[in-house]
Amino acid sequence: MQTVKIRLDGSGGLSMPEKVLKTVYASAMDFEPDERRLRITPDGTVELQVSAKPYMIHAKITVPLYGTLWVMADNLGEGYTGDFVDFVSEATRTYIAHAKRFAQGIELSPETDGHLRAAVELEHMANRGADTPDNRLYALSHAIYAAEGALVERSRRKAFAAPRKDLKLGCNFSRFESASSRYAKFFAGAFDFATLPFYAGQTVPERDRYAYGYIDKCLGFLTEKNITPKGHPLWFGHKEVNPEWLFGLDYPQLRREAAKIAYHHVSAYKDSIQVWDSMNEAHDWANCFELNQEQLIDLTRATTDALREANDKATSIVNICLPFAEYVAGRYNCYGALPEHLCSPLRYFRRILEAGVDFDVVGIQLYFPARDMVAVSLMLDQFAALGKPIHITEMGVNGGFRVKGSAGSTWSQMDMSEGTWHGGWNERTQADWMEQFYTIAAAREEIQALTWWDFIEPSFSGNGAFLYEDENPREMYFRLLALKDRIKAE
Numbered sequence: 001m002q003t004v005k006i007r008l009d010g011s012g013g014l015s016m017p018e019k020v021l022k023t024v025y026a027s028a029m030d031f032e033p034d035e036r037r038l039r040i041t042p043d044g045t046v047e048l049q050v051s052a053k054p055y056m057i058h059a060k061i062t063v064p065l066y067g068t069l070w071v072m073a074d075n076l077g078e079g080y081t082g083d084f085v086d087f088v089s090e091a092t093r094t095y096i097a098h099a100k101r102f103a104q105g106i107e108l109s110p111e112t113d114g115h116l117r118a119a120v121e122l123e124h125m126a127n128r129g130a131d132t133p134d135n136r137l138y139a140l141s142h143a144i145y146a147a148e149g150a151l152v153e154r155s156r157r158k159a160f161a162a163p164r165k166d167l168k169l170g171c172n173f174s175r176f177e178s179a180s181s182r183y184a185k186f187f188a189g190a191f192d193f194a195t196l197p198f199y200a201g202q203t204v205p206e207r208d209r210y211a212y213g214y215i216d217k218c219l220g221f222l223t224e225k226n227i228t229p230k231g232h233p234l235w236f237g238h239k240e241v242n243p244e245w246l247f248g249l250d251y252p253q254l255r256r257e258a259a260k261i262a263y264h265h266v267s268a269y270k271d272s273i274q275v276w277d278s279m280n281e282a283h284d285w286a287n288c289f290e291l292n293q294e295q296l297i298d299l300t301r302a303t304t305d306a307l308r309e310a311n312d313k314a315t316s317i318v319n320i321c322l323p324f325a326e327y328v329a330g331r332y333n334c335y336g337a338l339p340e341h342l343c344s345p346l347r348y349f350r351r352i353l354e355a356g357v358d359f360d361v362v363g364i365q366l367y368f369p370a371r372d373m374v375a376v377s378l379m380l381d382q383f384a385a386l387g388k389p390i391h392i393t394e395m396g397v398n399g400g401f402r403v404k405g406s407a408g409s410t411w412s413q414m415d416m417s418e419g420t421w422h423g424g425w426n427e428r429t430q431a432d433w434m435e436q437f438y439t440i441a442a443a444r445e446e447i448q449a450l451t452w453w454d455f456i457e458p459s460f461s462g463n464g465a466f467l468y469e470d471e472n473p474r475e476m477y478f479r480l481l482a483l484k485d486r487i488k489a490e
Contacts, residue, residue, distance in 0.1 A: 003049060003050075026052060026056065028055060033329035035342075065141050068370075088140055091143075099116050106153060165490075172455060194218070210268070228275065254299075277363060282296045297351055301357045304358050361390065384444070389447075391451065397425065399427050439483070454466075
């Protein structure tokens, strides 16, 4: 453990506000966070305890013309080993380097090339003493835009040149009422993959009594439209989705019931559902039964084994949320007492692989990531290194208000990860985000499915759905139709 001093200078050369300074944390180069332990000195310097070598630095700051997001400084991809980081200038160097790397061998658009030129010139001016603090911040803004633009343009070139038959485009299918609804029409027009709700609170309201009425109604429509169904989830430790009868059981009893539920769901639909989320968010996050880390790994084994026993041909997905693991740095979770060391999603996957848990696909949720696209892509590199295919199982960003009262629930998962992007969220930036991320994902062969959440308001992410409550589509829906023609082969 070493003490690293970090400067975060804002406009006018003053230290950034204390609430910003308190967000600073360090991670290893694989984004594995240190628990945040810092002290702010009277002059605004952050003294941070850092365990990794080399390390990266992250801070949630407001970037001019861009928004409020987690920004990273990674020393041109090499990481830091010293004891001082001038964060804004180092972050600018980081993003300029990534922009130049992604730009190699391609002709950048005038927009992206202009951002890159601006970043380089403003950085040079700042280094020469010309309005240094302000020019550094604007250089950082242009550098992030340039790096994102170069990444998207490189990805677009690859994805458009080779549309993919194997890429599934999907959404959750939770409020289907009839095949004659606009909901049904719009869903079938965009998607070939649908996530069906198997939450135990709905499907097993009483011990050994299963209720599949909604599932059966959906499957007829999905089969007719040749849309692949997915069951979600076989287990999810969130209090709101579990029946009362599961609470109060000791762990051996809970494990038996979890395996029994998983086996029943998969065997009941062996002929119609071949893709399942076997486990959901079991990395010290959705843990309403307050299991320890060993029990969570063992429970993951129980549900994945039950799936194999019920249908050895089905695809088994283990699903995680909050992939950057800021909750580890901030030491918080969704339920219960905190373990001595919180487990990040990446560490959880490494542990279940070491334990020999049998599953097929890494599932990643990406709600309001409060990260630029470059950071998202670098994070995906770490999960790809696990050696399994990836599904983006849930995602959503804010589309802004058009109909009053259309916002959905906002849970702590959103509160802790939400940021702004490209000047602020509205229908246009939501559609831009979707297009950019789907293009990046389509260019990554390990990503085999993209599932948005939700299809209709109210949405989990709040104004994040494709349709308003009156079933009118957002701009994002039509952008997806146009993009689909370019990234997906029939």
